[in-house]
Amino acid sequence: xxxxxxxxxxxxxxxxxxxxxxxxxxxxxxxxxxxxxxxxxxxxxxxxxxxxxxxxxxxxxxxxxxxxxxxxxxxxxxxxxxxxxxxxxxxxxxxxxxxxxxxxxxxxxxxxxxxxxxxxxxxxxxxxxxxxxxxxxxxxxxxxxxxxxxxxxxxxxxxxxxxxxxxxxxxxxxxxxxxxxxxxxxxxxxxxxxxxxxxxxxxxxxxxxxxxxxxxxxxxxxxxxxxxxxxxxxxxxxxxxxxxxxxxxxxxxxxxxxxxxxxxxxxxxxxxxxxxxxxxxxxxxxxxxxxxxxxxxxxxxxxxxxxxxxxxxxxxxxxxxxxxxxxxxxx
Amino acid sequence: xxxxxxxxxxxxxxxxxxxxxxxxxxxxxxxxxxxxxxxxxxxxxxxxxxxxxxxxxxxxxxxxxxxxxxxxxxxxxxxxxxxxxxxxxxxxxxxxxxxxxxxxxxxxxxxxxxxxxxxxxxxxxxxxxxxxxxxxxxxxxxxxxxxxxxxxxxxxxxxxxxxxxxxxxxxxxxxxxxxxxxxxxxxxxxxxxxxxxxxxxxxxxxxxxxxxxxxxxxxxxxxxxxxxxxxxxxxxxxxxxxxxxxxxxxxxxxxxxxxxxxxxxxxxxxxxxxxxxxxxxxxxxxxxxxxxxxxxxxxxxxxxxxxxxxxxxxxxxxxxxxxxxxxxxxx
Numbered sequence: 001x002x003x004x005x006x007x008x009x010x011x012x013x014x015x016x017x018x019x020x021x022x023x024x025x026x027x028x029x030x031x032x033x034x035x036x037x038x039x040x041x042x043x044x045x046x047x048x049x050x051x052x053x054x055x056x057x058x059x060x061x062x063x064x065x066x067x068x069x070x071x072x073x074x075x076x077x078x079x080x081x082x083x084x085x086x087x088x089x090x091x092x093x094x095x096x097x098x099x100x101x102x103x104x105x106x107x108x109x110x111x112x113x114x115x116x117x118x119x120x121x122x123x124x125x126x127x128x129x130x131x132x133x134x135x136x137x138x139x140x141x142x143x144x145x146x147x148x149x150x151x152x153x154x155x156x157x158x159x160x161x162x163x164x165x166x167x168x169x170x171x172x173x174x175x176x177x178x179x180x181x182x183x184x185x186x187x188x189x190x191x192x193x194x195x196x197x198x199x200x201x202x203x204x205x206x207x208x209x210x211x212x213x214x215x216x217x218x219x220x221x222x223x224x225x226x227x228x229x230x231x232x233x234x235x236x237x238x239x240x241x242x243x244x245x246x247x248x249x250x251x252x253x254x255x256x257x258x259x260x261x262x263x264x265x266x267x268x269x270x271x272x273x274x275x276x277x278x279x280x281x282x283x284x285x286x287x288x289x290x291x292x293x294x295x296x297x298x299x300x301x302x303x304x305x306x307x308x309x310x311x312x313x314x315x316x317x318x319x320x321x322x323x324x325x326x327x328x329x330x331x
Numbered sequence: 332x333x334x335x336x337x338x339x340x341x342x343x344x345x346x347x348x349x350x351x352x353x354x355x356x357x358x359x360x361x362x363x364x365x366x367x368x369x370x371x372x373x374x375x376x377x378x379x380x381x382x383x384x385x386x387x388x389x390x391x392x393x394x395x396x397x398x399x400x401x402x403x404x405x406x407x408x409x410x411x412x413x414x415x416x417x418x419x420x421x422x423x424x425x426x427x428x429x430x431x432x433x434x435x436x437x438x439x440x441x442x443x444x445x446x447x448x449x450x451x452x453x454x455x456x457x458x459x460x461x462x463x464x465x466x467x468x469x470x471x472x473x474x475x476x477x478x479x480x481x482x483x484x485x486x487x488x489x490x491x492x493x494x495x496x497x498x499x500x501x502x503x504x505x506x507x508x509x510x511x512x513x514x515x516x517x518x519x520x521x522x523x524x525x526x527x528x529x530x531x532x533x534x535x536x537x538x539x540x541x542x543x544x545x546x547x548x549x550x551x552x553x554x555x556x557x558x559x560x561x562x563x564x565x566x567x568x569x570x571x572x573x574x575x576x577x578x579x580x581x582x583x584x585x586x587x588x589x590x591x592x593x594x595x596x597x598x599x600x601x602x603x604x605x606x607x608x609x610x611x612x613x614x615x616x617x618x619x620x621x622x623x624x625x626x627x628x629x630x631x632x633x634x635x636x637x638x639x640x641x642x643x644x645x646x647x648x649x650x651x652x653x654x655x656x657x658x659x660x661x662x
Binding site: 112124143144 | 365367368369370421424425443444445447448449451452454455456458459461462463465467470471474475476477478479480481482483484485486488489
């Protein structure tokens with residue numbers, strides 16, 4: 001770990017996983033290759049667009065915690081990143097998203113059709129990389145995650161704009177669409193590192209809770225986070241009709257008139273910045289953002305608690321700090 | 332085999348695989364289940380829409396040829412059918428198809444978004460069923476097929492409406508998008524049945540050649556087949572701008588004026604039945620449909636030749652007849 005103490009936990013994680021991630025990144029680029037030009041063009045456009053690669057870092061970090069590695073963590077890390085990118089390609093089509101990571105979404109450059117098919121290609125390549133490890137148990141973890149993620153996306157789609165969506169429905173959506181891949185990324189890392197059953201379980205819980213906290217924070221940030229500060233992407237979820245916790249809590253606690261204001265903006269792609277500001281004001285009046293972030297903090301604590309079962313190490317401490325940092329970005 | 336001699340080879344294959352396919356069909360229905368209602372609704376709508384289930388029948392038939400089965404053929408057969416159906420769901424979105432198997436495509440009922448996501452779900456479930464067998468080698472065959480299929484679809488998309496598409500490009504497209512899954516279906520069946528290396532190889536070639544013949548026939552039928560008889564779906568490929576062999580051969584052999592007629596109709600969703608008839612007339616003038624079907628017959632012979640390496644049996648003879656029948660439907 002070469003970084004100074006002032007580096008953020010994510011920056012320190014980047015340093016701590018640097019050697020493994022160099023191999024992961026090399027594998028990612030080589031497996032995005034194809035004689036069909038559009039495939040690597042589109043795949044690399046997304047892959048190289050500056051995502052943090054948090055999931056594959058978690059996989060190699062989890063493996064390094066146990067250290068009796070079988071060398072397959074690199075393959076699983078690359079596979080996890082491909083699964084994540086395949087999901088992003090399909091999600092952007094499903095959500096009609098124009099932007100991704102600050103630049104036009106791949107579908108805006110190559111079209112929806114290519115985005116669907118290259119997503120399928122990345123998923124197939126992910127499974128090939130897993131197969132190469134010969135580790136059928138880890139393959140089971142990731143294939144189950146793949147099915148659950150898709151199921152969660154369908155559930156979210158079915159609930160789009162549904163004012164009766166409950167906090168439990170929302171918990172189910174974010175577990176399936178986000179937390180399960182974090183869980184799988186950490187668990188297969190632990191497995192590749194030679195963890196015993198307790199170690200796998202602990203890392204699985206760590207990933208699941210971290211992923212849940214992460215998504216809750218994202219969903220609060222979409223309305224400006226704790227401070228309710230409005231930025232250029234504020235209210236995207238509102239315009240798409242996504243039933244996230246801030247909106248569910250605001251609907252549950254708002255007056256009839258406030259519910260009507262939210263309902264009018266929800267799923268309205270043309271909702272103005274003023275409409276969004278009105279909804280955020282309602283959320284603040286009822287503490288909806290605050291309570292969303294309290295839930296995120298509870299899950300963050302659960303993630304940190306899961307680490308206690310493991311022997312103390314610099315990496316264990318760092319994984320604890322990563323959780324803290326993931327939540328702090330909302331404040 | 333309970334059917335009379337007058338039954339078609341496909342009907343006889345249905346009878347011969349009846350016991351295994353009952354298990355396959357049960358598995359297919361149970362794995363299309365989900366607590367997210369839209370998932371089984373959409374999946375069953377497609378799955379139960381009267382597809383022949385030729386691919387999974389080939390898997391269990393291939394396994395039965397060798398007979399020292401490890402019982403995993405049923406899982407692989409169901410997985411192959413899920414992969415196929417996932418592809419159909421995505422293809423119908425990519426091709427803007429309104430109809431599938433004589434009824435409105437799933438996307439016309441549940442929308443493009445749900446079709447994309449349920450396709451992803453079926454793919455995840457397919458991999459879970461494969462993982463349950465513990466057979467990593469067969470998983471490798473099917474995950475490679477999955478990536479190649481997606482790659483082939485991107486290649487086809489990139490070539491849409493491209494008048495310079497060659498017969499070699501076309502051969503690559505149909506290998507990837509159709510023949511590779513037939514190859515994998517037969518190969519993993521042989522593997523599940525306990526085939527030796529020569530047996531696996533033979534069944535792989537059989538599947539690849541059968542799949543190629545099958546697609547060539549489909550592509551000729553899209554222009555009315557040998558007789559050029561025009562039906563209600565005649566010319567769908569033309570309107571979608573698909574560069575199939577009949578159109579490639581017609582362009583290569585047509586006069587400047589004829590090329591212009593084809594170019595005007597190609598990719599024109601509004602092309603009339605008369606426009607299609609004009610193109611079919613050009614194809615017939617240059618023997619394009621006839622030559623497409625000659626190629627299909629050559630691949631059909633190669634499929635039958637591959638079977639010669641195997642011990643003679645009733646099932647081996649039936650698989651030979653299936654090839655013949657698949658080609659005959661164009662005449």
